[in-house]
Amino acid sequence: MDQNIVSVGVQDLDIRLFEGQFFTPKGMAYNSYLIKDEKTAVMDSVERSFAGAWLENIDRALGGAKPDYLIVQHMEPDHSGSIADFMARYPQAVIVSSAKAFSMMQAFYGSEWPERRVLVKEGDALSLGKHSLRFIAAPMVHWPEVLMTLDETTGTLFSADAFGRFGAGEGESDACVMSEARRYYFGIVGKFGAQVRNVLKKLSGSKINVICPLHGTVLEGDLSPWLNAYSTWADYAPESEGVAIAFTSVYGNTRKAVELLASMLAERGCPKTVVTDLTDADQSRAVAEAFRFGKLVLASTTYNGEVFPAMRSFIEKLAERNYQKRTVALIENGSWAPMAAKTMHKMLDGCKNLTFTDTTVKITSALNDESKQQIEDLANELCKDYLAQRDETANKNDLAALFKIGYGLYVVTTNDGKKDNGLIVNTVSQVTSTPNRVAVTINKDNYSHHVIKQTGILNVNCLSVEAPFGIFETFGFQSGRNKDKFEGWPPLRSDNGLAFLPMFINAFMSLKVEQYVDLGTHGMFICAVTEARVINDKETMTYTYYQNNVKPKPKTEGKKGFVCKICGYVYEGDELPDDFICPLCKHGAADFEPIS
Secondary structure, eight states, X not given: OOTTEEEOOEEESSOOEETTTEEOTTOEEEOOEEEOSSSOEEEOOOOGGGHHHHHHHHHHHHTTOOOOEEEOOOOXXXXXXXXXXXXXXXXXXXXXXXXXXXXXXXXXHSOOOTTSEEEOOTTOXXXXXXXXXXXXXXXXXXXXXXXXXXXXXXTEEXXXXXXXXXXXXSSOOHHHHHHHHHHHIIIIIGGGHHHHHHHHHHXXXXXXXXEEOSSSOOBOSOOHHHHHHHHHHHTTOOOEEEEEEEEOOSSSHHHHHHHHHXXXXXXXXXXXXXXXXXXXXXXXXXXHHXXXXXXXXXXXXXXXXXXXXXXXXXXXXXXXXXXXXXXXXEEEEOSSOOOHHHHHHHHTTTSSSEEEOSOOEEEBSBOOHHHHHHHHHHHXXXXXXXXXXXXXXXOTBOGGXXXXXXXXXXXXXXXXXXXXXXXXEOOEEEEEEXXXXXXXXXXXXXXXXXXXXXXXXXXXXXXXXXXXHHHHHHHHSSOTTTOOTTTTOOOOBOTTSOBOOSSSEEEEEEEEEEEEEEOSSEEEEEEEEEEEEEOOOOOBOBHHHIIIIISOXXXXXXXXXXXXXXXXXXXXSSSXXXXXXXXXXXXXXXXXXXXX
16 A cells, blocks of 8 residues: 555454444454545544544544545444544544535534535545545445545545455455455445446446455455456356355254255265354355355245244345345255245245246155155256266266357357467357357457467357356456456366356357358358267356346436447547547447447
């Protein structure tokens, strides 16, 4: 972090229940930052009971000087509680904030300091001298008044509650930090995925070197894991392959069923299984795990003719946070009238894009041969794609993979000898059936075209409707010449040595080039099929589905200019330069259309 930006926040090591519901065994950080320049700005205050310690931190950092501005990004009391103390301590200072925030100050603290305020909105700037601050509106991330502030001089983003986490400690493992960030996101921000996506889009063209959130630690270095995680979470897309199992059990029989299922999943290659007893766990962790994985098993006893209370509370939390785009399996137990599965299914009716397994396990009191067989059937169903991914269990000649070809969207994967690469294409077709040949057409400007001409091999990954917009950003909006598109992805490889996607596909085919057809701007590769696997039965992503359901809708209301047909970027102006390149997807002016 820049030496003129100093942390002056506090740590609450005694808090055990944040917002009255989230367990915080490692405490909570209330962050505040000081920017020292010709004018000095303090970024947000802290919870009221820590006002004294916070003001001492400011005085110590300034060495006797006085702050000029208090920039209020977020009015939740854990970040605004000490505003009155600050204004009394520094009578020369003024507050910089949004109109909504000032009205909230009046409601919370009885004043909005009308003689000592600067009102700012989206796009406004504030110069401190060398540091130039630009304000970015972030409504409903996760309150309506929220601003983020970008110090364009240093590339420091003051992100309000975004990119925060539970815990006040330092030196924790990356996995632990990410786990607490995930739990925080889905607990605090998770309902507002569309709003998070809008803010990420606003930030996409900005140079960001450091992120300073209001909770957790400052994020520096490689920020891509954090930005990628937020993109995935905002899309409600699965983050990792695996199965989350959440259960309730009164006398232990449902627990035994869950333990049996977990062992069968492991035997069938499930990469990760997380089992949570909802009656003896922090449910916010169970919620985070349900969003982390693409598959969820709910196992509950019947209780008062419905579902056990802890399970009801858990499902309500999922539905409240827009749980979607997942596969859900149900296990019910009941001694005389099992009703839990019906109740759980009904509770999830309002959730979008859920696929329920064909198998529902029904236990009457205790496991027997019939219910054990149902658990085995469920394990096979949940692990169909994992079995197809593993060399030792895959059917590598499943030509039903060819039936996944349509006017869809695909990721073609290659390797240039140094790294894996991939790009989005929509021109894949089967041209003969005896023998099976597939044609793939690629623009000559794409790096993959060059690699395929050199190597003669490629994989075609058939995207399913679960694929989030982030997949198209990764494989469609940047070049493999200067970007490792598989950075952070676990390696899964077909027999030809090329990567195939571990998520978001329903089939893939390995192809060997037999003939090349020059089409001017494009090249067509006529290929033999050397391997074909069906991963799952999810519907294939079509171009129409992408346009209607995946690509973010551009914000064009009240704007005059042009919109990118590929990614939705809006260029405001009377004329679009002929050589204009979209800053998001890198497509040229030909892919823009006038805003109507």
